[in-house]
Amino acid sequence: MVAAILLQGEEAAEHVAAAPNWFVENAWLVVLLPMISAALTLFVGKRTPGKGSVYGIAAVGASLILSLGVLWQFVQNGGATYESSVDWFQIGPLHMEVGQLVDGLTAVMMIVVTAVSLAVHVYSIGYMHGDQRFTWFFVVLSLFTAAMLNVVIANNLFQLLVGWEIMGVCSYLLIGHWWEEHVNSSSAIKAFITTRIGDVPFMFGIFVLVAATGFETTNIREIGELVAGGELAVGLVSISALLLFGGTIGKSAQFPLHVWLPDAMAGPTPVSALIHAATMVAAGVYLVGRLFEIFVHAEAYVLQVVGVVGGITMLGAGLLGLVQDDIKRVLAYSTVSQLGYMVAIMSIGPIGRDAAFFHLFTHAFFKALLFLGSGSVIHACHTNNMSEMGGLRKPMPVTFWTFLIGAGALAGIPPLAGFWSKDELLVGASEGHEVLFVVMVLTAVVTAFYTTRMVMQTFFGAYRGHGHPHESPLSMTGPLVALATATLFVGWLGAGPVGAAFFDWVFFEEPEAVHLVAWVATLSIGVALLGVIAGFAVYRRWRDRDPIRSLGPVYTLLENKYYLDDIYWKGIIRPIRDPIAAAVYWFDQNVLDGVVNGAAGVTKGSAKVVNAFDQKVIDGAVNGSANLAGFTGGLLRYIQSGNVQRYAAFLFAGVVVLAIIFTRI
Amino acid sequence: MIRLPLVLTFSAVLFSTGVYGVLARRNAVLVLMSIELMLNAVNINLVAFSQHLQQVTGQVFALFVIAVAAAEVGIGLAIVILIYRNRETINVDEVNLLKW
C-alpha cells in the first residue's frame, strides 16, 4: 500500500516538472560550488594572493547568481516543483539517496543564504584583516554555506541531517575562532552541546518517521504524501513531529535551549551575522516549514506546543534585550525573539507557515545588516559595550544610516521590510488566536523599545569611550549598503498592495491570497511608534545609571536571564557532570585500569605459573627421566661384575628355567 | 643291557657337578677341569643314546666332542698361562676388568 503511493509519487514528480530548465535542473551546483571553494581555500588558500578569500567570494557569488536563476525559472515554470535524486545505497527496502527538491521555498532560501553569505564574505576581508587564522576562517565560512545550502535543497531527511550536523560543527568552529580566550572556547562548547541536545530528539524524530513508513522511504515529498493520505499512524506522526521540533528548539534557540545564542556572540561579528542571525538559526524554522505536512496532520497538541514555545521565547527574549549593555547581545536576544515570532506563527497553520517564511526572509537581511553594522562599530571602538560608545553618527555616517534602516526594519516601521513581514504575522494571528496576538503585540512594543535604546546609546549623545572611532573601510561598508538596499526593497515582495509575489513562490499546497487588514496594520504601526517614542524619550540623554534599572526586581530577574543559566548549571549540569565525571573517573581508574592491570597481572602470574611448571614439571620430567635412567643404570651396572662365573651362574639357572617352561607348555 | 635312565642319571650327576665346579672354583685351571667334566657327561649321553637307538652316529659325535675338548683345553690353558704371565694370578675373581 505504501509502495503504491510511493510509486504514484514518483510518477507525479515526473509530471509535475513540466518543462525543467537548466537552472532548476542544476540547482545542486549551488551547493557544490561553496564546497569546492572550501576545499580549495583549505589546500591552496594560504598561497593565494588575498589569503584565500577570493575562492569563497567567487563561489558564493556564483551560487547567488545561480539561485536567482533558479527562482526566475521556477516562476517561469508556473511554480512547478522539481525533484531529482541519485541513489546512494540501499538498506533492505530503504533507499538512501542524494538529491534536490527545488521549489519556490528552496529558491528563496538559497537566495537568502547566498546573499547574506556573500555580504559576510566580503565584510570579513576587512573585519578579519591580519587575523592569524584568516584563511581557515574563510574555509569554514564556505563549508558552512555549503552545509546550509545542502539543508535547504535536500529532498530527503538524511541529507538534511547531514547538512544540519555540519552546520553545527561549523558554528562551533567559528564561535571558537579566537579560542585562545577561554570565554570563546567555552561559548563554542556551550553552543555546540546545547544544539546537540536539540539534535538528539531531531534524529529520533527522523527515525520514528522513517520507521512509521515501514522503512520504505526517507524522501520528504513521499513522506508528506503518506502523511497526507493518512497512511501513517497518527500517534507516530505526532511523536515524530514533536521530536523533530526538538531540533528546532535547539538550532533556532527557542526556550528552553535558547541559552547558547547570546554566549555565541563571543565569536567574530561576521559569524554572528551569517550564522546566528540569518541562516543557521533559521534552519530550525525552515525544518518545520518544509515538513509542515507532518505538523499539520499530527494531533492538535503538537502545533499548540509549537505555539507555546514560540510565544514564551519571543516575549521572554525580547524583555531580556532591554537590559543588555553589549550591543551584540541586544541583537542576539532580538534574534531569539524574532525566531520566536516565526516559530509561534507557524502554529496557526498554512497561512502562518507562509508568513513565517516571509519574516525569515526579511529578518535575514536586516538582522545581518544590524550585526555587520554593530561589527563596524565594534571595530571602530574596540569594545562591545554600548556604555563606552555614543555619538558615533558623526564619525561613522554610512554605518549610522545603514544601521538606522536595519533598526527601523526591526522595529517594524513601514515601508521597511520588517513592517510588511511583521504585519503578515499579526494578520495571521489575529484570526482566532487571541493570546498569541496579544503576546505578539506586546513583543512588538518591547522590540521597538530596545531597538531605539540601542540606537540612541550607540549613535547619539556624547562619545564616552577612549579611542578615536572612524568609518570602516569599503570592504565593510559596502556590504552594509548592499544589505540596507535589500532591506528597503525586499519587504515589498510580500506586500499585499503590490501583489505579494513572495507568496506565489512560497506556499503550502496552494498560494494564499494576501491582503492588508487595515486595523492590524494600524495597530502594528502604532505599537512600533509607541516603542520608538518611548525609547527616544527615555534614552535621549545618557544617564550613567541605566533607567531600565528602575524596574527593580524585574530588572534583576532580567539581568540574570531569568536565572535559567544558573538553573541549568547548578540543577542539571553540575549534578550530572560531577558525580558522573567522578564515577567515570573512578570506573576508569579502578575498573578499566583494574582490568588492564589485572590482565597484565594475570599474564604475569600465569607466566610465573607456566615458568614454574616448565622449570619444575617439564624440566623435572626431562631431568627426572634422565636421572631415572642414570639411577637404574647405576643400579643395573652392578650386574656387569666382570666375573664370568657369575654370568655362567645366571646362564645355567636361566637354561633350567627355560627348559622347564618349554617342556611344560 | 644297561637301562637308559641309569646312564642318563650318571651323566646328569656328572654334568651338575661340573656346573657346580664351574661356578664355585676360583682357579681358572680348575674351572677348565669342571668344563671337562661337563663335556664328559655329554659324551656319556651321546654314547648311551647311540646304544639305545641302535646307531653308531652317537659314538661318532662323541669322538668329535673329544677332539674339540682337547683343542679347547689346549687353547684354554694357553690363555690361562698368558693371564698368569700378565697378572701373577689366575684367580678368576681378579680377572674382572670388563666391569662397571
Added chain:
Amino acid sequence: MSSQEIAFVIVAVAGTIGAFRVVTARNVVHAALYLVVTLSSTGVVYLLLAAEFVAWVQILIYVGAIVILFLFGLMLTKAPIGREALDNQRRGVAFLVGLAVFGGLFYLLQDAFPWTASDVEPVQGSASSIGTSIFADFVLPFEAVSFLLLAALIGAVVLSRKDDAP
C-alpha cells in the same frame, strides 16, 4: 638288574665320587688326579656300553693328554692351596644352581625314558664301524675338526709365545 648294570653302578659311583672330589679338593693336584679317576670311569662306562673305540680314545686322549696338560698348567701357574684359595664366595649359589640343573635334567629324563629294560642287541662300536660311519657320512665334520685342531695348535703356540722385543 643284570650284571652289566651292577658293574655299571659300581663304576658310576666311582666316577661320581671322583667328580665330587674334583670340585671340592683343596689341593689342585689332587683335583687333577681325581679327574683322572672320573675320566677313567667314564671310559669303562663306554666299554660297558659296547663302544670300544670311543672308550680307548677317551683313555688315550683325556687321561693321557689332557690331564697331563692340566698338570702342566697347574705347575706353570703355581696354583695356591687351601679352601679359601680355591673356592670363591658363591659356593652356595653355585650349589643351588647345580642342584637345580640336576633336578631339571633328572626330571626330564625320567619323564621321557622308560625304566623298563629292553633286550636289544647293542651296536658294536668297533673301530671299523665307526671309521665307516665317519668316512661315509661325516667326512666334512671330520675335516673341520682337523682344521680345528690345527687352529688350536697354532693358537696355543702363538698365545704362549713370549713377546720378546726384536
